[in-house]
Amino acid sequence: MTTLTLFYTGLYYLAAIVLIGGVAYRIAEYSRTPAPLKIPTTPAPTTNAGVAMRMAREVVLFESLFKSNKWIWIFGWMFHIGLALVLVRHVRYFQEPMWFVIEFVQPYGKYASFAMVAGLLGLWARRFLVDRVRYISTPSDHLMLALLIGIGVSGMMMTFVSHTDIVALKAFALGLVTFDWHPVPTDGPLLVHLTLVALLMIIFPVSKLLHAPGIFFSPTRNQADNPRETRLVAPWAAAAERK
């Protein structure tokens, strides 16, 4: 095994552990922290089924963002839907034989990358063009967009410009999940792509990417509007009540 293969194999195990462990830690932390008061942003659904629907609309359609700002919604939604399709498309590197749905999504996933990168460029442009957004942007906000665009563009390079050795890549990827390691192909765009993706996985649990698990724990969105019918008391508040 070459040093290069050793490096990327190790990098991906590290990245996977940090991503899964880190996000699991965050989710545990959010779950452990009680919401002591009923604070859904009203009007809110009065039942748990209604809350599930509200959450689904938020996560899939970005309902609140749509109400808020059509430009951010268009760019943000293009990026996320594009990314989702691209991610589903990538499942093919990790299974043999492929599920039908993965096969089905291949051509769409290919072109979804344009939507993804276009959305990111739109969001980035706002960081320069809108004075309010320029004011709130930190260096990491810019770098995060650069990182995602780097991932998108290096991936598209391989799809549309200079193909990588796809058979060897699949062997490498499958090898990671079956612990039967194979050499990583050595072309530039692929190595850039792999490095940036690993970096993204590693910073996920300590960055604003936590908005992904965070939304599910957001009390203004995940609580039902039923405070007159049910009594909510946080454990720390109940403990104080008994004193």
Next chain:
Amino acid sequence: MAGPQFEVPKLTEYTDVPKIKEGAMAHVKSFPAAEGSQTFLGYPWALTDDWHDRAINKMGDLLGKYRSLRVFMDACVHCGACTDKCHYFLGTADPKNMPVARQDLMRKVYRRYFTLPGKIVPWLVGAEDLTKETLDDWYSYYHQCSECRRCSVYCPYGIDTAEITMAGREILNTVGMGQKYSSEILTKVQKIGNNLGLPGPALEDTLLGLEEDIELDTGVPVKIPLDVKGAEILLITPSADFFSEPHVESLIGYAKVFHAAGASWTLSTHASEAGNFGLFNGNYEVMKTVAMRIRDAALELGCKRIIVGECGHAWRVAYSFWNTLTGIGYGADDPFSIELQSQLDSRFPQPMHICEYTWDLIEKGTLKFDKSLNDDRIITFHDSCNVARGSRMGDEPGGQFTIPRNIIMAVANNFHDMAAETIGEATFCCGGGGGVLTDDLIEVRVKGALPRMNAFNNVVQNNGVNFLGLICAICKAQFTKVLPYYGFDRSMVGGVHQLVSTAIKLD
């Protein structure tokens, strides 16, 4: 009135999003709380020597107790969706009044002390040490937020700046930087029973005087009972209703409704205040202590129903938090709550808003009106922020918007809503909620009212509106003060039950 020491914004047809002006409102400093009230509330009253560690420890404490704060600190992606949603930003152009920037005042400290990247590479992620200047910034800008939650409607993750403002004020109190206005009110409500510090005998006198006025006016002996044991209904209303104009007109309205319905009801001296400023300061224990007065009064008087008068944040606390804090509601299995819940009449929601009560009677046909008595009024209705985005009325989501409007249309002939993007869940705050209704913040209040004033001006110009209908004591006080700055007459302000009072037929 001496002229304002600041420029009153010009009214425009639409509220334009201003170009940012850094530091435009940095000079604002609400009067600091003094020794007496802060000591009573259990806070230091001057900056403590260990302010730095105290603040960080308190932040850690709150992060462990409130999921909202914990998630909201992490989840923001700086997308900018909220940046043009705050009435204080729209009215002042100060970028620190953009919801995300207001949050970032705390988030930069959170990142520095509670996250890995903030500890290692603070410059990269906008993390900063907590300094005295940071605390001064907090003090200024956390008292330029009315906790109205408009930003939370528009945030893709539901981040509610109010939760962060509340935490910020609690931390400030903990290090000895309390605000005079809220501190004094929280002391008065606990020592005397209401925010205005009106003692029991004075209240009794006031109510007797009002009864005489009503009888002179209508010829009907409408009563306003106080501390009546065994009364069926306990009315909890903001103390401003007892003597402030136009608030008192609504109190007269409630009394007439109860009279017409033949209801047995009472006010309580001990709980002569619906408002609960504990909400504004983000202190659970204080909010609970203040809310417990209502529970105590209900138990002592043996009332079976609890109804809340026209007050926005009070209704949020009552509707959303009373069950949690005091057991007023249903669904409990603990002895503390069961004691009260078994006393309450389970045929009715507990607590109930006075508008729910009145609308219910209107639907049943119990109340009769002569709508023409309101014909000199062309009415619009302002949705109060805490009612709109922090509570509900009726059985269906959105009842808090339809029920007050239904009442108005049942008692008056002329009604025009303001523009759709300024009412309902999108309503603009009056500019005086959340603990900023004090003269030392008049500049914030006047400028923050701009978006509402623009929308109001449109219906005044286009529809001849001359009455701004309200269901909140703070809104009433705020608009009475602020309308003249924009060239309107303060007598345009009034309560929904003032309209009811005008048109109701009594026998």
